Amino acid sequence: MLFIRGTGLGGLLLALGLSTANAHSWVEQLTVIAPNGTFVGATGYPRGNVQRTAAGFSDTDMTYLIPPNGRANQSEILPTDKMCKDSQQMYQQTEGNPRLQASAGAAIALRFQENGHVTLPGTQPGKPANRGTVYVYGTTEPKADEKLLDVHRVWNRDGTGGDRRGVLLSEQNFDDGRCYQINSGNISEHRQAEFPHVADQTMGADLWCQQDIALPANAPSGKPYTLYWVWDWPTAPGVTEALPNGKQEIYTTCIDVDVVDNATTAATHTFVKAGAADYVEDQPLDKASIPSQFAEIMGSRPAVGGGESSQPVPSPSSTAPAAASPVSLPNLLRTFLPLPSPPRNCASVILNTLTH
Ligand SMILES: *[C@@H]1O[C@H](CO)[C@@H](O)[C@H](O)[C@H]1NC(C)=O
Ligand SMILES: *[C@@H]1O[C@H](CO)[C@@H](O)[C@H](O)[C@H]1NC(C)=O
Ligand SMILES: *[C@@H]1O[C@H](CO)[C@@H](O)[C@H](O)[C@H]1NC(C)=O
Numbered sequence: 001m002l003f004i005r006g007t008g009l010g011g012l013l014l015a016l017g018l019s020t021a022n023a024h025s026w027v028e029q030l031t032v033i034a035p036n037g038t039f040v041g042a043t044g045y046p047r048g049n050v051q052r053t054a055a056g057f058s059d060t061d062m063t064y065l066i067p068p069n070g071r072a073n074q075s076e077i078l079p080t081d082k083m084c085k086d087s088q089q090m091y092q093q094t095e096g097n098p099r100l101q102a103s104a105g106a107a108i109a110l111r112f113q114e115n116g117h118v119t120l121p122g123t124q125p126g127k128p129a130n131r132g133t134v135y136v137y138g139t140t141e142p143k144a145d146e147k148l149l150d151v152h153r154v155w156n157r158d159g160t161g162g163d164r165r166g167v168l169l170s171e172q173n174f175d176d177g178r179c180y181q182i183n184s185g186n187i188s189e190h191r192q193a194e195f196p197h198v199a200d201q202t203m204g205a206d207l208w209c210q211q212d213i214a215l216p217a218n219a220p221s222g223k224p225y226t227l228y229w230v231w232d233w234p235t236a237p238g239v240t241e242a243l244p245n246g247k248q249e250i251y252t253t254c255i256d257v258d259v260v261d262n263a264t265t266a267a268t269h270t271f272v273k274a275g276a277a278d279y280v281e282d283q284p285l286d287k288a289s290i291p292s293q294f295a296e297i298m299g300s301r302p303a304v305g306g307g308e309s310s311q312p313v314p315s316p317s318s319t320a321p322a323a324a325s326p327v328s329l330p331n332l333l334r335t336f337l338p339l340p341s342p343p344r345n346c347a348s349v350i351l352n353t354l355t356h
């Protein structure tokens with residue numbers, strides 16, 4: 001029995017020729033990555049998480065935009081702009097959405113939906129070709145009123161940036177080179193063929209995007225370690241009449257991970273000694289990390305406030321290996337009807353931000 005949940009609904013509508021709209025993106029889930037590159041163990045969630053399947057769910061339950069809608073100057077980020085959404089400013093998990101448990105040094109996948117930002121690039125003119133840049137900052141000393149400008153583009157790999165409370169753990173393209181929402185655009189269709197996977201309860205038929213990071217090897221056990229995910233997604237000036245000066249558009253998700261000694265699986269324990277060579281090629285894509293990102297974190301695991309490595313930013317994985325199982329997703333999708341679920345519904349927000 002196969003159920004395709006809400007995550008696949010928009011794709012189904014598009015596949016049927018109905019219109020759906022871009023929704024925004026946030027980190028939906030975290031998972032530990034085993035030394036062979038496969039997701040293992042229990043899923044973790046951001047602070048204040050609201051699942052898409054929750055009654056009355058709206059994207060605004062999870063999105064946090066800087067600068068906020070309504071600011072007269074949409075290019076202006078203020079020193080008072082907070083890093084985290086109201087519901088994510090404290091250590092705070094909602095029922096049924098626990099923190100990820102991981103050992104120091106563990107590799108972790110942060111996963112998010114592309115919602116057309118990757119596969120329908122024509123929807124929003126003036127956006128960067130890499131679909132924006134995603135950053136993960138880490139700290140053992142988060143502040144409840146953390147300010148974006150105290151962290152973003154300030155904390156660095158070495159931990160010597162700004163007030164030195166944290167580090168830049170990762171900087172990647174929003175487009176991980178594989179991810180797609182099912183739609184009839186040529187990018188999606190190309191990727192559906194190149195990166196097939198069996199539809200599952202979590203992703204539906206879509207393939208979510210991911211950013212793979214490693215916790216610092218010296219993150220103290222028995223405490224939460226805080227991650228700030230920042231998606232920098234500006235519009236260039238002079239591309240549309242509506243935005244002659246362009247604009248800033250940044251979304252964040254704030255997350256804690258429980259750093260534990262008793263790692264949930266033997267795999268996470270042995271991770272610290274593993275190497276990129278352990279990555280199993282041609283594994284099912286539902287649970288596979290991105291090879292290029294995995295290789296990068298194996299080669300460089302920054303330490304809290306004292307890592308020596310300062311890796312260049314890699315280019316996206318455009319040559320990632322294809323999956324083993326050649327399932328035709330469009331056909332599979334058409335065979336099953338989705339369960340009722342909340343539709344993607346922030347078209348109006350996007351229109352507003354585009355036209356104001
Ligand atoms: C809007 O803010 C940006 C960034 O601070 C600034 O460069 C620009 O001059 C401002 N525009 C106006 C019209 O004030
Ligand atoms: C999709 O179509 C556009 C416009 O025709 C083209 O530039 C692009 O290369 C195509 N991409 C793929 C993956 O086929
Ligand atoms: C690991 O230890 C922590 C703290 O003692 C505990 O809360 C947690 O349940 C343990 N996890 C496992 C998988 O045993």
Ligand SMILES: *[C@@H]1O[C@H](CO)[C@@H](O)[C@H](O)[C@H]1NC(C)=O
Nearest residue numbers: 034036037038040267280283
């Ligand atoms: C990778 O290792 C994990 C944990 O040992 C295991 O569950 C998984 O099946 C392995 N993946 C592959 C593709 O062999």
